[in-house]
Amino acid sequence: MSRLSEYDLIENPEESQAESAIGLDETDAKHYRYLVFIGRFQPFHSGHKAVIDEALKRADDVIILIGSANLPRSLRNPFSVAERTAMIKGAYSKDEAARIHCVALDDALYNDTRWLKYVQAGVRSVTGDLQSHIGLIGHSKDNSSYYLSLFPHWASISVPSYHNLSATPIRESYLMGATPTPERTPESTRKILNDFKKTAEYQQLHEEAGFIDKYKKQWESAPYPPTFMTADALVVQSGHILLVERRSMPGRGLWALPGGFLNPKETLFDACIRELREETRLKVPEPVLRGSRHSQHTFDDPYRSARGRTITQAFYFQLKNDPKGLPKVKGGDDAAQAFWLPLAELDSKMMFEDHYAIIMKMVGL
Structure with a gap:
């Protein structure tokens, strides 16, 4: 919105x-x-x-x-x-x-x-x-x-x-x-x-609340509340979307777009390509990836992340259909696994932060 x-x-x-x-x-x-x-x-x-x-x-x-x-x-x-x-x-x-x-x-x-x-x-x-x-x-x-x-x-x-x-x-x-x-x-x-409070679900949230509390305390001495910048990759081929399962908190076990924080000396697009390759090991040559960029959009809802003010730039890649099938992927870095999911099987109850809304906005579902 x-x-x-x-x-x-x-x-x-x-x-x-x-x-x-x-x-x-x-x-x-x-x-x-x-x-x-x-x-x-x-x-x-x-x-x-x-x-x-x-x-x-x-x-x-x-x-x-x-x-x-x-x-x-x-x-x-x-x-x-x-x-x-x-x-x-x-x-x-x-x-x-x-x-x-x-x-x-x-x-x-x-x-x-x-x-x-x-x-x-x-x-x-x-x-x-x-x-x-x-x-x-x-x-x-x-x-x-x-x-x-x-x-x-x-x-x-x-x-x-x-x-x-x-x-x-x-x-x-x-x-x-x-x-x-x-x-x-x-x-x-x-x-x-x-x-x-007696359930395992509460215990998981309690653990995550402690993690976020410690995470935010790292920035208490900053003169202003920090704003973080991330880049996310939305990759679609043949009616499937490339997702990862988060390995760590916050959102451990949830599905997410491949992505992560911007390094000091890289562009947003470069950060997106780097994170995509690190987290999914996507078997597509980098020049092909770069040439498959369809569109990009900034998502900056102030409350989109529990970690604090986090703005993301999402890049939408449309890979050409291939009779050989979907490119191979393998989870790496912060991803427990990487996988192709049919668009019809997207489930908002499984998606991390606002990633479901990002997909809906950019793909137009």
Whole structure:
């Protein structure tokens, strides 16, 4: 997306638009058939609950679009849609919960239009059409005002912040081992978090959280927060894409585009070629690779990497179809393995960081 992203438009509704409370700052006192609340709820906290409390007063039914669905567990998205739904509905009585409709919402990073389509489809799955008396509820005094402006055909209800609650510090401290407090999280959330803490998945995220914490501390003495530059290779031949399995944290075991950090004395394109050859041992002559460059694009969402501000330049290579088959590859360097995957088998739940969104943007799937 140009401005919308899984981390901006979905993250910020959780931590700004969704950090809302009872008490409207608009005079509109209409009652709605449906009110829509969009967020990531990673995790669901008392500020989120305050928004839903108000929505239940103002509407017959409340539609909760739970963002960042169908992604692998990560430090930014540790909880599944089912777990977040249980946090939300578990905070209410049976009758109130029956009026709350939780719908999974996929991200469409770097593609505003696709994301809007997902939102419309999610709402319509509950309402049956988009002509019902629908409103959006949230906070519009920050970057989320852009989010609210995307839906001019729906009424907008703005609510103020609730004790400046944010999911980020709750989530980060929890993944480092802390226990969420009743002052910030409903009992239903604390139950899910306590149960999840006993799983192997939590232990993996806990280990990764410690790794990232140590990684960031290396830069604490820098005069400004560092910005990292990387290059990634998107190689396609005969309906297949070349991917690697990550060997190390963060994202160990996830699929990724071959790529890595820029060396001080190389161009972005040279870095891309170097990383591609190091990580995949792709059996294609370098001149052929260089001549197969189709396009390139910068991906700079501020929250795309847990390691800090990381901008990547992705290069799209289209290799000519070959009756002999796909070129041989072998994992090397930071890659546990390299492999060709049919484009039809791409799985967002297996992809590292925003690499799925990069592929969707550049290949046009």
